Amino acid sequence: MDNAISATGLVKQFGRTRALDGLDLHVATGEVHGFLGPNGAGKSTTIRVLLGLLRADEGTATLLSGDPWRDATTLHRRLAYVPGDVNLWPTLSGGEVIDLLGRLRGGLDPVRRKDLLDRFDLDPRKKARTYSKGNRQKVALVAALASDCELLILDEPTSGLDPLMEQVFADCIQAERKSGRTVLLSSHILSEVEALCDRVSIIRAGRTVETGTLAELRHLTRTSVTAELAGPGDGVAAIPGVYDLVAEGNRLTCEVDTVKLDELLRHLTSVGVRSLTSQPPTLEELFLRHYEQDEPAVTA
Amino acid sequence: MTSTRRAPARGGGTRTADRAPAPAAPESGGGQHSFVGTGTLVRLALRRDRLMVPIWLGVLFLLTIMSSLSVKDLFGSAASRDQLAGSAGATPATVAMYGPSWDVGTLGGLSTWKMNTMGTVLLGLVSIFVVTRHTRGDEEPGRLELIRAGVAGRYSALTAGVLVALLTNVVSIPLVALGLMAGSVGAGPSFGYALALALVGFVFTGLAALTAQLTESSRAANGIAAAVLAVAFLLRALGDTTSQISWLDWLSPLGWLVRFRAFAPQPHWWLLVPPVVALLALLVAGYLLAGRRDLGAGLLPARLGRPAASRLLSGPFGLAWRLHRGTLLGWSIGFAVLGAALGSVSNGLDDFAASKGVRDMLQALGGQQALVDSYLSFTMALAALVVAVYLVQSLLRMRGEETAYRAEPVLATPVGRLRWAASHVTVAVLGAAWLLVLMGLFAGLGRGGDDVGHQIGRLLGAALAQLPAALVLAGITIALIGLLPRWSVAAWGLLGLFVAIGQFGDLLKLDQRVRDVSPFTHTPTVLGGTVSATPLIVLSLVAIALAAIGLLGLRRRDIGAA
The missing domain is CATH 3.30.70.920 (Lrp/AsnC effector binding domain/regulation of amino acid metabolism (RAM) domain)
Incomplete structure (x- = not known):
């Protein structure tokens, strides 16, 4: 399979809310794929389906050639995940969380761990309780980036980082791309995705509205x-x-x-x-302009 | 972090308090403006506490009623009370546990004797929790920042927390008094005792107002205040049992309570003064600190953790152990003390039974050993309920991990759902078994005598026999988490129902079929009876089946808060 992630027609219903409404997402192996959409569009729900935490009501999903629900534990050996809202155990220190998550994934590279701690300027001795949102995010990022895996799934990883740290993050993703890792990067900031991603999928209200390389999406901007x-x-x-x-x-x-x-x-x-x-216009402006009047058209 | 004085956020304008000499009174916040918004915050606090506080007060009320009714029932005659005062009431263990037995000869004195410790622990803890919850508990996660950025003064949150805690203690006065009067205790002394008890709660309200200023974390603030409560208990226990150092009593709010002697002919009314003075002194200290520190800062530095995880913390089991160990340590201390107290109190019963009249009566009932055994069996059965509380609490932590989205990063690793759940279930179940072992061991040591080894063996067996019934509650909790996650807390309701069936079954003359619903009904009496293993095996199988159903459900459902 050439695609690291391949999802077709995903539907997920929470009570009366239809969080996913026929969503398609295809991420080729080795690419950095931007996953764009306004808040509440269904990005995190899609990611949770891909991680086997939620079961899709309809549609099919393939992750690293496996079934994300059935083969969850074996697939998780090959990926690392940073949640959008990082919640940590308040009594554990940042360093302990990094080591724990790394060991659960089968070990992490101590050299890379130290290097990332320095670059992200994170004090690993502080209790997670005392970390700010940005620092909690750094903990999850260090744990994910220091582990050796094929696929990184990052859910709005920069939403709590300051501009300096955003740059550090961007450098890290560039390095990941060079080393051939696949990255799914969800975001609602168009410029971030533009700077880092090879291809982009844009979703709105649980559906994919556009997908393609940035050049192909120029007409949108x-x-x-x-x-x-x-x-x-x-x-x-x-x-x-x-x-x-x-x-x-x-x-x-x-x-x-x-x-x-x-x-x-x-x-x-x-x-x-x-x-x-x-x-450049914000993503929200883009959506308002292109899709408010017309019903969103699904493209493959 | 250190506390730095700074210009008041409101009212003070550009004045820099840094350069000004330290003011004698905390007026730097701008006088009465510092209290703006207190009324609103009190209403918010009452809204948030509308379940927690009534439950605490309800438990206190029930304890009082049960204590006074059982005393009236068992020790209705003055002779039987005097008998008790001379025997069980005089052992160092009971005096350390409950306080001096000066007034045990009166109905009220005996009813409140056992409540001295329980009552102060309940009121002390609820006061501490309420104050901390509305001060440091809101400050630490940043909620107070949101409030203080609005029209709310520097002292509004502290004042609201203190007021709600004081109100809680005031409401306890009629509850405790009425509970005592239910056992035919006179109204005057009943209210006197209830007042003295509430004043102990006042002292801990003041203490929590101070500790909430000291640390950045609300957990640590609660911990320091609770540790002071434990020290206050120890000071009283030491002072009461060792005459050379009986002055230690005067240092402890619990000492003031037991020396107040509401049921003596002449109660020491002046002993109501020290708690009020202590409250005021602690409040002044708390407000002074609150007026001078930054929002979010504490006086004591936040402790740093390890920069890297130890070898132990490298899998789901290591994580579960880490999350549960603090709670388990607290429970372990409680069970060890409980077991030791139980064993030594049963020795007091030996003395009690040694007197002529009682001995004749007991011979008719099946001998002195039978009395002690039935007492021990009864308290072991109570321990089963307490262990079930531990099990439900620690298993619900698993659901808590899920709703706080802390299960998600673990489940996104190669750890499967079953292994994740198994880590919590194992720690909880082994923890429960460990608690019962502690209880049996310390009960045997406390009972002592020439055949300690034999006693320990017997009591260990009796304690562990309580495990299967408690495990049924664990099974129910796991089944709820797996099948009806949103209703997981219903496990508490079922436990409450079973406790009620056990405690009031006789009183309400419940049908046997209703009593059979509770797993605790089926635990056989291990001491002094012929034991059948069948009910224990059946209870264990039911527990395993419920847990298996729950785990199957957990594998099939969505993970998350919804």
Whole structure:
């Protein structure tokens, strides 16, 4: 099998809530796969199904060529998991938790453990009770990254980390990619996924709405641009792919399809640019724009 | 962490308390503004405690009633009470356990004699838990930060916790008094005793207000206060049993209680003063500290743990042992003390039975040994209920691990669900067996005499015979966790039902078929009877079957809080 993870048509119902509604997810071996969706979209539920903690009501899932429910314990030898909300035993120290989780997985590399503790700047002697959310996350990350396994399943691993630590995390994931490990990285931050992932699946309300390489998903992204020009920016409205244009004197703001960004900038520089800010839209904005009106279309 | 003085968050504006000389009174928080929001927090505390506090008070009330009714029933005549005062009441073990037996000759004195320890432990602990829960217990996880960022003063949470704890103790006064009056004890002395008992609770309320300021963790705050309670008990026990150091009594709130002597002709009313003074002194200390420290900080440094796990902590069993060991240690001490007390009290019964009239009566009933044996059998059966409490508590911890999402990272490793569950079940069941062994061993040692070895063997057997019935409760708990996880706590309800059937079965003249529902009905009397192993085997099989059903259910269901 080429796919480390292969899930088709997953359905999971909790009482009246349909947490998963025909979700598809395919992660090729050796790739870093972004798993994107707003809060409550079903990312954690999908991961729990893949870990055999929840049983899907419908659909099929294959993990490392095994059945995640039936073969849970044997499959878990080959993967490491970082939960989205890391809860630790309050009386154990961080170092004890790292060692315990590592040994449960069959041992961890002491050199890598020490290196990761240094890089993440984590004091392993502190009791888990006293750790902040970010520090609890670091404990789980060190335990996962220091163990030798084929697949890393990370559920919003950076949500409590500061920017400095996010960078350390990004470096670690780059290293994992080089060493050929498969990574499933769930997130609701588009820029993080853009920086790290080979391919991306975007889910909403328990369904996969888009999946593909980032280049393939370019059409989804629009960049918002604010520019201060040397003269009036006439003609911008005529460029295809520019939306929501507001021009006041020499100042303009607009949204532009990322594939048309080049054309817009060419036009702006021809007028003369005094200042320019551009930022990618947040994932939520993206969803609002593309899927609020239309019913989400499922793509394979 | 050290406590640093800092500018008041509200009211004080830009004043820097760091440079100002230490103020004599905690007015740095801005006077009465420091108490803003107390009313709301009291209502919040009452809402959160609406189950816990009534249960504690209900247990205290039931204990009082059971104590006074049984005294009236068994020792209704003054002669029988005097007899007891001269025999069981005079052994060092009982005096250490319950206090001096000065007033055991009166109905009220005898009823409250055994309550001195139980009552102070109950009221002391509930006071400590209530105060800590609403102060450090909210501060540690950051909930208090949310509250204090709103319109709530520096002292509002502390004041709310103290008020609710004091209220709990005040409510206990009529409950204890009415419980005593149920056994035909006079109203005046009953209320006097209940007041003195509640004042012990006041002292521990003040103590908890202080300890909540000392440590960053609420567990440690509770632990320090409970340790002081244990020391107070020991001081009283030592002072009462050793005349050279009887002054130790005066250092202990429990000593003040036993020396108050509500049922003596002239109670020492002035002994109601020291608890009030202690409360005020402790509160002043607590408020002074609360006014000067940062939110979240403690005075004592947080203890660091090991930087790496020991060899023991390398699998699910090591983890389960680590999680259960603290609780088991506490229970072990309790069972050892209980066993020792039991054994030595039974010696007092020997003396009691040695007097002429009683001996004749006992001969008719089956001999002195029969009296002692039936007493020991009765208390062993009570121990079975207590062991069942331990089992339910430690097995529900397994469900607690699941709902707190701490089972998830373990189950995401090669550890399967059965191994994970087995780790908790094994530690709980072996722990229960261990507790009963301790109890039998110490009961045998306490009983002592020339044939200690023989006594230990007999009592060990009697104690372990209680295990199968308690294991049925373990089976029920596992079955609930596996099949109806959301209803796991119903195990407590079933245990309560079985206890009620056992305790009130005779009183309510319950049908035998109803009594048979309780597993504890089926434990045979091991001491002084012919023992049949059949019920023990059947009980064990039922327990195993229930556990197997539960584990099968656990394998098939979703893991998580839902």
